[in-house]
Amino acid sequence: MIIAEGKPIKDILEMIEVYDKIVVAGCKGCVTVCSTGGEKEVGILSSALRLARQARGRPLEIKEITLERQCDTEYLEPLREIADGYPALLSLACGAGVQFLAEKFRKHPVLPAVDTQFIGVTEEQGIWTERCQACGNCILDRTGGICPVARCSKSLFNGPCGGSKGGKCEIDSQVDCGWQLIYDRLKELGQLEKLEIIMPVKDWCTSRDGGPRKRIREDLKI
């Protein structure tokens, strides 16, 4: 899923300073799962914003709503029904959701209430970690199911740099060395010979480097 983190309330207050009323829109997708932008967080953030504005004598009217998803047109209807009564939308969805709202609600400024961070997993309750950089050309079959692009701090393809020590990365003793993880996993699988593969120069054009990406499925188009 996509992992995000709420922006500091101070930054959000600054963004919405000019408005007397706003919609605070959550999303029931990834940001709900990572406890950042679901119904609960919409309620908590809205209360905090109301209190902060009240304390300064500039009350703020907030309409709370949490959509099924913000990245699909069909789920935006409930927001369309109420948006006209408000001059701006504050979205707790990921960057894709914020942008999609901006495209679909042409008259409204759409403001981000969260910082979108990465594609990751819930490692344990309250801990999310990165797994994928969406490079568009998966090599996990060759690396024991652990991605060197996402898990090595230098995205090295051919083994650990000289900074791997005791299983940790040179950048931080709390960060696992991605290549140590790959090594351990291949050892477990009895596939250490895969370490000998020389990975050729990567074609990055399937990644963001090829420009904004698009996928079309002709058979699904209406």
Add this chain to the structure above:
Amino acid sequence: MKAGSNLEKILASGQFAVTGELGPPKGADVSVIERKAKLLKGNVDSINVTDNQTAIVRMSSIAVSAILIRMGLEPNMQMVCRDRNRIAMQSDIFGAYALGIRNILCLSGDHQKFGNHPTAKNVFDLDSMQLIQTVKRMRDEHKVLGGDEIEGPPQMFIGAAANPFADPFEFRVIRLAKKVASGTDFIQTQCIYDMDKFERFMQMVRDRGLHEKTHILAGVTPLKSVGMAKYMKEKVAGMEVPDEIINRMKAAGKEKAREEGLNICVEQIQRLRQIPGVHGIHLMAIEWEEVVHSIVERAGLLPRPEVK
């Protein structure tokens, strides 16, 4: 001859090579380079010029290498993958060759987190293995990565690094084998203090026959103090300093620490010379170039051979 550099000629002739290292200034002051270069002249066969090491902005390795050539010294230009993509790197390799540079050391590069611009975006379009392949392709196939023919191929003597002390230990020789298979002509290792572990590493290297396919230069760095030894042991990733070395530095006391550091370094070189498959040393006297002459002399490696 692949490049015809002095370093290549010495290694090809079977003589024991000595390379040095010069860190460029954090600015445009050429006198810093000249001062360090004079201390290295005549004592080493080739001088590594670091490329923004530890991610601290310094004068470019190409520019400093060109200045060394002007002074009659041979550079070994280091190039890291951190700051440039394949377009800029290949362009710089053309330029470097045109300026007379004949040795290149292909490295991943320290993460920018350590440097003076920790908020920078890194590149790593290629990794060091792929940079080696790129330089080899340019030299031997006369083609850039994209496939276009090169007008005037850069004939570089291609080097890479090996760190026998980083983890996972068993992966280190595999990685070296991949570097050799990718086209590395010579290898320079991380500073060695743990001789026993390096001997084990070299045994694995010989078991795979890698010492016959590439020239391995063992890295040495003289210690200035017990503090430096401890710092290397504890703070520098991928570095091992045995207690025996730390105790010797401690026992020497503050006043004689430098002298003991030099003694250890000379002893290490003598031991390294006995290890089959070690074809030279890479002497990194970091900000201590003054001692290079005496170390090389005491190790019995002077005068440096003249090859044609």
